[in-house]
Amino acid sequence: MSPPTNEISEISDLPQHLQLENRLEKLYINPNSSTNQQLIDEDARKAENQLEKHQRFLRMAKVTSLRSKDPNTQVGCVIVDKENCIVSVGYNGFPIGVDDDVFRWDKEDPEDNKHLYVVHAEMNAIINKRCATLHDCTVYVTLFPCNKCAQMLIQSRVKKVYFLEDRDELPFRASKKMLEHAKLPYEQIVMPRGKYVIEC
Numbered sequence: 001m002s003p004p005t006n007e008i009s010e011i012s013d014l015p016q017h018l019q020l021e022n023r024l025e026k027l028y029i030n031p032n033s034s035t036n037q038q039l040i041d042e043d044a045r046k047a048e049n050q051l052e053k054h055q056r057f058l059r060m061a062k063v064t065s066l067r068s069k070d071p072n073t074q075v076g077c078v079i080v081d082k083e084n085c086i087v088s089v090g091y092n093g094f095p096i097g098v099d100d101d102v103f104r105w106d107k108e109d110p111e112d113n114k115h116l117y118v119v120h121a122e123m124n125a126i127i128n129k130r131c132a133t134l135h136d137c138t139v140y141v142t143l144f145p146c147n148k149c150a151q152m153l154i155q156s157r158v159k160k161v162y163f164l165e166d167r168d169e170l171p172f173r174a175s176k177k178m179l180e181h182a183k184l185p186y187e188q189i190v191m192p193r194g195k196y197v198i199e200c
């Protein structure tokens with residue numbers, strides 16, 4: 001066996017309980033002893049519970065997204081506090097009083113393009129919050145935050161962002177660069193096949 005190392009690489013693709021097992025092996029801790037096995041089981045159970053919680057909140061974000069009138073991309077966001085209580089929700093839409101019949105979603109003309117007017121799901125969730133501060137809250141959003149939303153999430157001092165879908169476009173790449181630099185962690189969650197059945 002190679003010497004113990006703190007470098008834990010190439011294991012992030014494994015399920016969380018196997019990641020722990022893999023880490024212990026790398027640190028020379030025998031995962032087959034019954035005490036260690038109990039610890040592994042306990043940790044696997046906790047990881048599983050955590051994952052189910054994230055999936056539950058992301059499902060709520062998905063349901064929230066269905067309220068959006070954007071015909072191309074509906075985005076939903078749910079923010080929860082340290083006690084896992086929902087403190088805000090939001091979806092992408094035009095500002096209050098901005099009429100969908102005048103500011104239409106489908107206009108190609110750059111002067112009338114929806115991107116000039118739409119309030120993003122995360123921004124609406126930040127603005128709609130029913131608490132004094134979002135410090136240490138967790139954000140669940142169906143699409144990775146763009147650069148402008150990332151700025152606001154960083155300034156709001158939320159502690160982590162969980163998301164479903166990602167995009168390889170400039171605003172999202174810039175967002176990642178900024179979130180990483182500001183040490184605001186983010187994590188993509190995969191929904192269990194067959195359970196994630198909301199049709200939009």
Ligand SMILES: Nc1ccn([C@H]2C[C@H](O)[C@@H](COP(=O)(O)O)O2)c(=O)n1
Binds near residue numbers: 121145
């Ligand atoms: N994190 C995000 C990213 C985008 N949105 C909104 C803005 C638009 O309404 C829509 C994206 O439209 P598309 O470029 O796919 O035609 O999603 C958001 O709310 N949050």
Ligand SMILES: [Zn+2]
Binds near residue numbers: 120147
């Ligand atoms: Zn955004």
